[in-house]
Amino acid sequence: SQELEQSPQSLIVQEGKNLTINCTSSKTLYGLYWYKQKYGEGLIFLMMLQKGGEEKSHEKITAKLDEKKQQSSLHITASQPSHAGIYLCGADNNNDMRFGAGTRLTVKP
Amino acid sequence: ETGVTQSPTHLIKTRGQQVTLRCSSQSGHNTVSWYQQALGQGPQFIFQYYREEENGRGNFPPRFSGLQFPNYSSELNVNALELDDSALYLCASSSGQGSGETQYFGPGTRLLVL
Numbered sequence: 001s002q003e004l005e006q007s008p009q010s011l012i013v014q015e016g017k018n019l020t021i022n023c024t025s026s027k028t029l030y031g032l033y034w035y036k037q038k039y040g041e042g043l044i045f046l047m048m049l050q051k052g053g054e055e056k057s058h059e060k061i062t063a064k065l066d067e068k069k070q071q072s073s074l075h076i077t078a079s080q081p082s083h084a085g086i087y088l089c090g091a092d093n094n095n096d097m098r099f100g101a102g103t104r105l106t107v108k109p
Numbered sequence: 110e111t112g113v114t115q116s117p118t119h120l121i122k123t124r125g126q127q128v129t130l131r132c133s134s135q136s137g138h139n140t141v142s143w144y145q146q147a148l149g150q151g152p153q154f155i156f157q158y159y160r161e162e163e164n165g166r167g168n169f170p171p172r173f174s175g176l177q178f179p180n181y182s183s184e185l186n187v188n189a190l191e192l193d194d195s196a197l198y199l200c201a202s203s204s205g206q207g208s209g210e211t212q213y214f215g216p217g218t219r220l221l222v223l
Contacts (some may be wrong), residue, residue: 004151031209042111042199043152043214050209064117088151096165097201097212100153 004089006100013079014108021074021103029069031092034104036085037102043088046074079107111135113202113215121221122190130185134202136144140164141183142212145174146197158183159206162184187220 003026013019014086023032031050035043048066049072056063060077077081086102112135115187123129134141140159144152154167158177172188187194197219201212 033113033211035214040111040197040217040219042115042216043201045111045211045213048211090151092209094165096154096157096167097152098154101149101151 004091004100006087006089006103009101009104010104012106012108015080016078019076020057020081021105023072023074025070025091025101027070029065029072029091030083032065032069032083033074033090033092033097034063034072034074035090037088038085040046046087076105079105080105082109083107098104110201110212111202113213113216114202115150115198115200115215116219117218118216119219119221123223124190126190126222127186127188128220130187130198130200130220131182132185132200132202132215133182134200134223135213138202138204138213139181140179140203140206140210141181142201142203143183143185144201145169145194146199146217148196152199157206158181161195164206190222192222195220 034046047063052067052069062075084107088102090097090099112214114133115220142157145154156166157164177183197217199217201214203212205212
């Protein structure tokens with residue numbers, strides 16, 4: 001089965017700083033999803049990547065999928081308190097989705 | 110907001126009881142997936158329903174069962190509740206089954222088993 005490992009587990013940054021979250025898969029990724037979750041709430045879809053080398057951006061968040069399709073990164077530029085939450089990567093696994101354990105981001109004002 | 114709704118938002122049950130959680134999918138979506146998320150972990154896939162049929166199941170015992178209705182809303186039933194069933198239960202809807210279909214999640218139902 002496909003395993004996803006996220007790093008770091010938690011991250012505390014000062015407002016305005018850049019940060020990167022990584023997601024590494026034990027198998028080739030055929031669909032990689034990034035979600036954001038506020039504590040105890042549902043997941044908010046951010047981006048989906050499918051092609052090796054693909055990069056997508058939305059506002060100050062950029063996600064990349066490496067050429068080998070086994071690693072993805074999520075980069076936030078000039079972080080704001082509104083970026084705080086848990087970031088989860090998920091991978092297509094036939095009919096279900098496998099998730100990493102999440103990265104908890106705290107942004108200090 | 111995704112348009113996916115879940116009820117109830119919170120629930121407290123005791124060991125051995127049964128519970129039913131409900132999910133209304135986003136308009137136009139015919140696929141519903143259910144996930145269990147324990148504290149500090151990522152969601153774990155329970156099962157998926159596509160056009161009223163179970164379309165994949167994760168590593169959960171048979172006391173976890175589900176239904177999908179003609180309007181594509183869904184129920185998750187858990188019998189003989191155990192303490193370890195305490196978790197956030199999430200449903201997600203998508204416009205089709207299989208890879209490449211983005212899943213949109215509801216706000217979740219938090220279940221506490223005492």
